[in-house]
Amino acid sequence: MTNSxxxxxxxxxxxxxxxxxxxxxxQKNIGTYNIAVANGRKRFADWPGSDQGWQNARSHAAAxxxxxxxxxxxxxxxxxxxxxxxGGHVFWAETAADARDHVLELARRHxxxxxxxxxxxxxxxxxxxxxxxxxxxxxxxxxxxxYICQIRGEPPYHIVTPVMHLTKADIARTFQEKLGVxxxxxxxxxxxxxxxxxxxxxxTADMGITGANFAIADTGMIAVTENEGNARxxxxxxxxxxAIVGIEKLIPRLEDLALLWPLLAASxxxxxITAYNSLxxxxxxxREADGPxxxxxxxxxxxxxxxxxxxxxxxxxxxIRCGACLNTCPVYTNIGGxxxxxxxxxxxxxxxxxxxxxxxxxSHLSYASSLCGxxxxxxxxxxxxxxHLLHNRRNAVQRGFDGLIQRLLFRxxxxxxxxxxxxxVAAKLxxxxxxxxxxxxxxxxxxxxxxxxxxxxxxxxxxWREHERRP
Amino acid sequence: MNVARDNILGRVxxxxxxxxxxxxxxxxxxxxxxxxxxxxRFRAEFAALRGEIIENAQALRAFVGGFARIATDGAELxxxxxxxxxxxxxxxxxxxxxxxxxxxxxGSIIVSTLSAGGRAMSVLPPVHLVMARREQIxxxxxxxxxxxxxxxxxxxxxxxxxxxxxxxxxxxEKILVMGAHGPKRLALCFAD
Amino acid sequence: MRVxxxxxxxxxxxxxxxxxxxxxxxxxxxxxxxYPPEQTxxxxxxxxxxYWDEARALAKRHAEIFADADAIVSPSGxxxxxxxxxxxxxxxxxxRATAHTYEFAEFLVKHLRVTDVGARFxxxxxxxxxxxxxxELRLKxxxxxxxxxxxxxxxxxxxxxxxxxxxxxxxxxxxxMISYAMDEVKVSSIQNTSARYVxxxxxxxxxxxxxxxxxxxxxxxxxxxxxxxxxT
Numbered sequence: 001m002t003n004s005x006x007x008x009x010x011x012x013x014x015x016x017x018x019x020x021x022x023x024x025x026x027q028k029n030i031g032t033y034n035i036a037v038a039n040g041r042k043r044f045a046d047w048p049g050s051d052q053g054w055q056n057a058r059s060h061a062a063a064x065x066x067x068x069x070x071x072x073x074x075x076x077x078x079x080x081x082x083x084x085x086x087g088g089h090v091f092w093a094e095t096a097a098d099a100r101d102h103v104l105e106l107a108r109r110h111x112x113x114x115x116x117x118x119x120x121x122x123x124x125x126x127x128x129x130x131x132x133x134x135x136x137x138x139x140x141x142x143x144x145x146x147y148i149c150q151i152r153g154e155p156p157y158h159i160v161t162p163v164m165h166l167t168k169a170d171i172a173r174t175f176q177e178k179l180g181v182x183x184x185x186x187x188x189x190x191x192x193x194x195x196x197x198x199x200x201x202x203x204t205a206d207m208g209i210t211g212a213n214f215a216i217a218d219t220g221m222i223a224v225t226e227n228e229g230n231a232r233x234x235x236x237x238x239x240x241x242x243a244i245v246g247i248e249k250l251i252p253r254l255e256d257l258a259l260l261w262p263l264l265a266a267s268x269x270x271x272x273i274t275a276y277n278s279l280x281x282x283x284x285x286x287r288e289a290d291g292p293x294x295x296x297x298x299x300x301x302x303x304x305x306x307x308x309x310x311x312x313x314x315x316x317x318x319x320i321r322c323g324a325c326l327n328t329c330p331v332y333t334n335i336g337g338x339x340x341x342x343x344x345x346x347x348x349x350x351x352x353x354x355x356x357x358x359x360x361x362x363s364h365l366s367y368a369s370s371l372c373g374x375x376x377x378x379x380x381x382x383x384x385x386x387x388h389l390l391h392n393r394r395n396a397v398q399r400g401f402d403g404l405i406q407r408l409l410f411r412x413x414x415x416x417x418x419x420x421x422x423x424x425v426a427a428k429l430x431x432x433x434x435x436x437x438x439x440x441x442x443x444x445x446x447x448x449x450x451x452x453x454x455x456x457x458x459x460x461x462x463x464w465r466e467h468e469r470r471p
Numbered sequence: 472m473n474v475a476r477d478n479i480l481g482r483v484x485x486x487x488x489x490x491x492x493x494x495x496x497x498x499x500x501x502x503x504x505x506x507x508x509x510x511x512r513f514r515a516e517f518a519a520l521r522g523e524i525i526e527n528a529q530a531l532r533a534f535v536g537g538f539a540r541i542a543t544d545g546a547e548l549x550x551x552x553x554x555x556x557x558x559x560x561x562x563x564x565x566x567x568x569x570x571x572x573x574x575x576x577x578g579s580i581i582v583s584t585l586s587a588g589g590r591a592m593s594v595l596p597p598v599h600l601v602m603a604r605r606e607q608i609x610x611x612x613x614x615x616x617x618x619x620x621x622x623x624x625x626x627x628x629x630x631x632x633x634x635x636x637x638x639x640x641x642x643x644e645k646i647l648v649m650g651a652h653g654p655k656r657l658a659l660c661f662a663d
Numbered sequence: 664m665r666v667x668x669x670x671x672x673x674x675x676x677x678x679x680x681x682x683x684x685x686x687x688x689x690x691x692x693x694x695x696x697x698y699p700p701e702q703t704x705x706x707x708x709x710x711x712x713x714y715w716d717e718a719r720a721l722a723k724r725h726a727e728i729f730a731d732a733d734a735i736v737s738p739s740g741x742x743x744x745x746x747x748x749x750x751x752x753x754x755x756x757x758x759r760a761t762a763h764t765y766e767f768a769e770f771l772v773k774h775l776r777v778t779d780v781g782a783r784f785x786x787x788x789x790x791x792x793x794x795x796x797x798x799e800l801r802l803k804x805x806x807x808x809x810x811x812x813x814x815x816x817x818x819x820x821x822x823x824x825x826x827x828x829x830x831x832x833x834x835x836x837x838x839x840m841i842s843y844a845m846d847e848v849k850v851s852s853i854q855n856t857s858a859r860y861v862x863x864x865x866x867x868x869x870x871x872x873x874x875x876x877x878x879x880x881x882x883x884x885x886x887x888x889x890x891x892x893x894x895t
Binding site: 028032033044045052053056059062069073091093094098145148166190194195199202219221227228230233236237247255259261262275276277280281283287288295301309311314315382 | 479480485487490492493495500501503516544585588594611615635637642643646652
């Protein structure tokens with residue numbers, strides 16, 4: 001399984017895994033997150049010694065998403081019908097290119113020169129910003145973390161906390177360099193600098209682009225979750241609002257948010273609920289004081305129907321993009337987000353990327369896991385994450401992505417294990433090689449950082465045969 | 472004739488010919504603990520979020536008096552207790568609005584384009600003051616949705632926001648900073 | 664009741680004392696044990712790497728070897744989890760082995776209902792939760808209960824006890840740099856306890872941790888739960 005994405009990953013992962021300072025920053029962030037989440041979980045109907053409320057919340061959420069995803073055509077149609085009835089527009093985008101082209105078309109039609117964007121992994125996924133830039137349209141990321149990434153020219157580091165990997169000092173230096181402001185030690189000052197800069201952008205922008213955390217079928221609304229208020233400003237001030245929404249974001253009823261909003265907040269940041277949870281159902285209505293003249297929803301497929309068709313892994317589409325699996329993953333907390341080389345990182349990213357993109361090129365991410373299962377334990381919608389990593393591995397082998405050498409090795413190993421006699425011979429040879437120090441080259445991946453155990457005098461089976469009179 | 476739509480729905484339907492394994496069913500047990508006294512709970516949550524409660528008419532006068540440029544949503548409650556605006560939403564120091572309801576469970580204030588004078592009035596000003604009545608307090612989000620449905624079904628406002636505290640970010644080293652883009656301060660005055 | 668010993672291949676070859684210790688403790692508790700010598704491997708390495716056909720064949724073989732056992736006990740959380748949780752999926756059915764295989768600590772506490780095995784180990788010890796024992800078998804308290812009843816043993820909890828040590832089977836050699844970083848984090852947690860020994864139900868975890876400790880020449884030793892319980 002050699003390919004350039006794998007080689008790039010090995011390089012980047014090795015670099016980051018060795019970077020102690022980088023790891024310390026991530027782990028400090030995760031430490032704060034863990035404390036916040038522990039507090040956030042107390043909001044559920046748990047009692048000392050039992051987390052039944054939380055577990056029940058997960059089961060309810062899993063049921064809501066199961067219902068939606070397994071009847072997705074019905075809910076998509078209902079959603080579309082309601083958006084149209086409320087004066088909005090719906091565009092169906094089969095691919096990333098289709099979605100990008102439509103945004104450009106809308107921008108052209110409305111004479112758009114400046115766009116304000118709020119955080120949306122979907123827009124990252126379709127590489128929208130590059131396309132806008134190429135068309136000469138200035139698109140400003142308004143979420144503080146994303147804004148910082150944009151002026152640094154980096155992709156976001158984490159699904160929920162885009163600049164988890166940067167210190168205050170890193171950001172202050174970036175602002176000094178790119179915005180010409182004096183260096184400051186204060187997170188408050190840095191935030192106020194960004195606030196002032198971006199205020200002007202909101203007021204002068206022609207179009208606002210957001211994602212959606214949920215798309216509600218029975219009311220034809222999208223739900224946008226945030227803490228800063230930049231999404232609200234993005235869909236309130238410009239004259240056109242475009243929302244790019246993955247088809248898996250659907251939920252059946254407005255009332256489902258009474259569970260999903262607190263659940264998303266508890267897992268994502270440890271909050272009871274985020275500062276702003278908004279529902280947008282259409283353009284400005286007749287009696288309303290302000291708002292966009294047009295509201296466009298772009299429903300994005302881009303490989304999601306492929307994942308839908310994989311019945312075994314379909315529940316990966318239940319993901320509410322909380323980031324909990326990333327935060328709990330010991331691989332992620334040691335290599336960080338950028339090393340994955342994908343839009344969606346951590347356990348969920350490793351599971352879905354072979355479905356959304358080329359499976360042969362991205363299956364290696366499913367192997368870059370010790371299968372500890374912590375992700376499955378924390379997922380608020382009960383996605384069977386680490387089992388899907390196993391499924392991806394099985395699929396990779398079945399499709400012949402494993403490479404000749406590995407296949408031959410496992411064939412040989414298997415042939416040996418099927419017979420106690422062959423096993424005994426192989427064991428003797430192995431023990432001999434270890435004692436004579438002949439296995440050095442083979443053991444190198446292990447011994448680069450660790451000692452290998454000294455081979456024992458006698459195996460268990462030989463000891464038992466020697467010391468036990470009866471079988 | 473929408474080819475993309477037909478293709479996507481076609482692929483969805485083909486995929487769904489087989490149902491996926493159902494997850495373990497939830498129980499009837501409550502997910503959230505019950506709320507005995509909504510007003511007390513609301514006040515506690517709101518205060519924990521750094522929301523400011525203005526307790527009486529005198530305090531309200533003092534609060535509003537500290538701002539030179541005031542924009543309002545022009546609603547009855549606002550006019551009655553705060554008066555007329557002297558600035559636009561884009562040029563004000565303080566924005567005053569009403570609300571749809573208050574949620575005890577989370578300490579939230581729910582506003583809509585119809586209850587808060589549009590979209591910008593409750594997010595653009597640097598300080599946001601909400602005029603409300605105690606009777607507008609509901610226990611939890613579920614009750615809030617019931618209220619909104621009753622009030623707005625068939626003629627929904629184009630935007631609704633559930634506001635829970637002032638604007639905030641922790642993007643920089645997880646240090647909490649208020650007033651990222653939305654209001655830095657959120658105040659609430661009970662008119663009753 | 665006769666208990667069949669399920670000794671994973673890597674314990675057979677690299678850590679035989681773990682298996683011997685387990686047999687010793689069981690006998691001390693008057694359990695009649697025997698060892699089916701035809702056993703080789705439960706198939707986990709093949710399964711985890713994606714070779715499910717091979718894993719299935721080994722699972723079938725394993726089921727046949729243990730078809731008549733009353734109870735099957737193993738000093739390995741990961742191999743027990745493989746048989747109990749994944750063999751049924753591979754074989755499409757339950758078998759005697761899939762229904763009656765137990766990890767050693769689990770067997771002592773939940774089936775023999777014993778927490779004091781008459782052991783003595785006068786050391787400061789910390790416990791590492793192996794991911795398979797913790798999340799696949801839901802064992803958290805049982806090993807700790809056993810350790811608390813060992814005479815003169817001082818048990819201290821490490822921070823991040825539940826965080827993976829980084830072994831993960833072939834992961835440790837496919838992505839050694841990530842595995843090493845995880846190992847480093849785990850050893851840092853262990854060092855913070857000032858314990859002289861780190862204990863686990865899983866010798867694979869201990870091999871990973873020990874590899875790092877020995878390379879760094881740190882004054883901490885690894886020891887299996889079975890060997891602690893066999894100490895007098």
